[in-house]
Amino acid sequence: MPNPTAAMIVIGDEILSGRTRDTNTQYLAIQLTEIGIDLREVRVVADNPDHIIAAVNALRAQYTYVFTSGGIGPTHDDITSDCIAKAFNVPITVREDARKILAANYQNPETDLNEARLRMARIPQGATLIDNPISKAPGYRIGNVHVMAGVPYIFEAMLAGVIPTLTGGKPLLSTSIRLDRREGDIAERLGQIAEDHPNVTIGSYPFVRDGAFGTNIVIRSQDKDAMQDAAMDVLDMIAPIH
Amino acid sequence: MPNPTAAMIVIGDEILSGRTRDTNTQYLAIQLTEIGIDLREVRVVADNPDHIIAAVNALRAQYTYVFTSGGIGPTHDDITSDCIAKAFNVPITVREDARKILAANYQNPETDLNEARLRMARIPQGATLIDNPISKAPGYRIGNVHVMAGVPYIFEAMLAGVIPTLTGGKPLLSTSIRLDRREGDIAERLGQIAEDHPNVTIGSYPFVRDGAFGTNIVIRSQDKDAMQDAAMDVLDMIAPIH
Numbered sequence: 001m002p003n004p005t006a007a008m009i010v011i012g013d014e015i016l017s018g019r020t021r022d023t024n025t026q027y028l029a030i031q032l033t034e035i036g037i038d039l040r041e042v043r044v045v046a047d048n049p050d051h052i053i054a055a056v057n058a059l060r061a062q063y064t065y066v067f068t069s070g071g072i073g074p075t076h077d078d079i080t081s082d083c084i085a086k087a088f089n090v091p092i093t094v095r096e097d098a099r100k101i102l103a104a105n106y107q108n109p110e111t112d113l114n115e116a117r118l119r120m121a122r123i124p125q126g127a128t129l130i131d132n133p134i135s136k137a138p139g140y141r142i143g144n145v146h147v148m149a150g151v152p153y154i155f156e157a158m159l160a161g162v163i164p165t166l167t168g169g170k171p172l173l174s175t176s177i178r179l180d181r182r183e184g185d186i187a188e189r190l191g192q193i194a195e196d197h198p199n200v201t202i203g204s205y206p207f208v209r210d211g212a213f214g215t216n217i218v219i220r221s222q223d224k225d226a227m228q229d230a231a232m233d234v235l236d237m238i239a240p241i242h
Numbered sequence: 243m244p245n246p247t248a249a250m251i252v253i254g255d256e257i258l259s260g261r262t263r264d265t266n267t268q269y270l271a272i273q274l275t276e277i278g279i280d281l282r283e284v285r286v287v288a289d290n291p292d293h294i295i296a297a298v299n300a301l302r303a304q305y306t307y308v309f310t311s312g313g314i315g316p317t318h319d320d321i322t323s324d325c326i327a328k329a330f331n332v333p334i335t336v337r338e339d340a341r342k343i344l345a346a347n348y349q350n351p352e353t354d355l356n357e358a359r360l361r362m363a364r365i366p367q368g369a370t371l372i373d374n375p376i377s378k379a380p381g382y383r384i385g386n387v388h389v390m391a392g393v394p395y396i397f398e399a400m401l402a403g404v405i406p407t408l409t410g411g412k413p414l415l416s417t418s419i420r421l422d423r424r425e426g427d428i429a430e431r432l433g434q435i436a437e438d439h440p441n442v443t444i445g446s447y448p449f450v451r452d453g454a455f456g457t458n459i460v461i462r463s464q465d466k467d468a469m470q471d472a473a474m475d476v477l478d479m480i481a482p483i484h
Contacts, residue, residue, distance in 0.1 A: 014447055016281045017414070018271030019460065025286070029260030039258045041293065044267070044284035047445075051283065074426045075446035076433035116429030134450065153450045172259070184316045187358030191318035203289075204317035205256055208376065208395045218261065 003169030004037045004064035009055050010044040011070035011080055012150060024069045024155045036169030052083040060145050070150030074116040084147055085124040095123040098138055105136040131161045170222040175231050177217045179238060189237050197230040199223050245411030246279045246306035251297050252286040253312035253322055254392060266311045266397045278411030294325040302387050312392030316358040326389055327366040337365040340380055347378040373403045412464040417473050419459045421480060431479050439472040441465050
């Protein structure tokens with residue numbers, strides 16, 4: 001049976017302007033890879049309702065799980081939840097359980113839980129809350145879409161609660177071999193090795209370090225023996241045993 | 243006149259597995275922002291022909307410029323150029339000018355410019371080469387799509403040659419104000435300021451540092467005066483002048 005699949009939607013003008021580097025994608029990718037869920041696509045979209053809605057609807061139809069990060073705070077530019085509600089065509093209102101979670105976080109809920117903060121208790125109908133142990137304002141899951149915070153520290157804490165709720169697959173194992181040789185010198189033999197081992201994926205990643213070229217060969221498989229067999233062939237290619 | 247727009251396609255399983263963090267997107271984003279081109283969308287797709295072709299065709303129809311990174315090397319997993327040719331429905335063959343560039347890079351072109359390396363001289367019909375001052379194998383532009391290397395050092399060098407060929411717009415200016423206050427405490431007033439200044443975009447980015455919450459307010463505009471007026475209102479919000 002093939003592994004479950006996933007897509008990530010990063011919402012935010014600040015990523016697209018280059019001001020902020022997205023780190024949530026890599027964090028998610030590593031966690032999903034560990035439990036056998038294949039992250040297949042990532043989209044970074046602007047704070048624009050049409051773009052957010054289109055991405056959510058395209059990806060939730062295509063992949064087992066979708067994750068979003070960003071745009072669920074209290075300010076005017078936090079439009080993710082309204083877009084999610086529109087994408088699912090459901091109403092969005094302040095929900096009592098979410099409001100209580102927020103209220104419990106303030107010493108003076110009457111004044112501190114102001115109208116802006118109440119926006120964070122607006123949850124699309126039919127969603128299940130995702131715990132936020134850091135700043136309390138919850139994320140939520142609706143259908144196969146997990147709506148989470150953009151701040152990395154909070155995204156990561158929310159994900160820790162989400163991971164056990166996902167159905168994983170067979171983890172993809174990988175091993176990496178670093179060569180001080182250029183890709184072009186090993187490409188033909190490597191292509192042959194890739195053909196000889198249909199149950200593994202062999203990736204070749206060139207790098208430049210201190211002006212010298214090298215190549216990382218990454219061998220991935222769900223089957224440990226198949227991975228090791230291919231790795232042996234790669235090692236033999238570098239230092240042939242006669 | 244609105245600014246030209248752009249999209250980025252990052253091609254590579256190694257990003258989606260979390261093994262490698264993509265840095266080309268942020269580098270591109272900063273460069274485009276400086277010359278008034280709005281990066282509107284980024285997609286990270288797997289080494290899968292259907293996904294690559296679909297992303298190229300969706301984005302080249304929607305945005306002024308498209309940039310791709312990754313998958314143009316000599317190994318079996320470098321499938322970008324074949325996908326680009328299919329997306330544009332044009333043939334792809336070894337091109338003499340590209341072959342010469344590669345040959346000039348080797349002391350013994352007859353042996354070193356092997357079949358695998360010759361793959362890097364395969365260029366979709368109708369493309370214009372993009373110079374690669376680092377490892378020589380060229381990128382290319384076809385239609386509005388710029389096909390570039392994945393290795394950051396090479397991507398950046400190629401981009402340096404591409405930037406002067408692009409038609410920019412009015413650069414987006416920005417100023418950032420850092421507050422030691424939580425978003426929820428300033429959200430209502432900030433929303434009002436955003437409404438009062440329709441020619442600026444005001445972004446609010448919460449952060450957590452050493453356990454303390456804070457907010458970065460970023461004010462963006464093509465109009466310097468409008469940006470400064472809005473910034474004054476934000477500063478006045480923090481420390482009202484009576």
